[in-house]
């Protein structure tokens with residue numbers, strides 16, 4: 001693809017239009033392209049779309065990166081740009097898959113989302129900057145970067161989860177995992193865990209119990225206080241959460257235990273019989 005000198009989107013750019021621009025800028029060579037905006041459906045100066053390879057239209061104009069000529073619900077402007085520029089990027093695929101679904105949900109009226117979502121965020125920016133769509137783009141690029149970072153982390157967590165430890169506890173299945181990013185309670189509970197433990201690259205550790213379980217971690221807490229007495233373990237008042245360091249509250253003193261040591265404590269194994 002020729003380096004675009006101009007990217008043309010539509011006025012009041014929506015998520016699909018913004019994501020398509022973001023991919024061109026971040027994954028292509030359009031970092032220095034000018035951004036221009038036209039009424040949705042039209043082209044820059046009403047010239048035939050794609051007649052100049054240095055002018056790229058997204059989500060408008062009916063050209064190679066517009067999907068409005070198609071009824072295919074798996075297509076969006078962002079998806080067309082993704083296929084062209086980064087077809088093998090898994091995290092990007094996850095972002096764009098959701099962008100496409102959101103784009104088509106918006107086109108079919110009906111169910112209102114319950115929570116403030118990314119469309120509402122974009123709507124807020126378009127309200128703040130009704131005549132400055134390039135401001136909307138500048139505001140949204142870092143948000144899309146953050147979404148991409150989130151999906152990349154999810155992929156790393158899924159790979160780490162494949163190496164998880166499963167073990168019995170007095171309350172049911174326990175799952176423990178270790179990764180640079182820590183753990184994923186969502187993946188553990190989906191796998192049927194009642195108790196879940198993790199350790200991250202800084203040595204931060206945690207144990208959490210499923211909401212509907214009758215787990216009480218107080219006895220485990222006392223075992224840890226004895227085995228790992230210098231560490232800054234914290235028992236949440238609910239007794240379902242036991243933490244030694246989180247990004248929100250770094251520990252004064254990290255745990256000396258390995259994940260395997262922690263699992264031994266949770267299963268009531270050899271460490272607990274040292275008493």
Ligand SMILES: [Mn+2]
Pocket residue numbers: 016017059067076077103
């Ligand atoms: Mn679209």
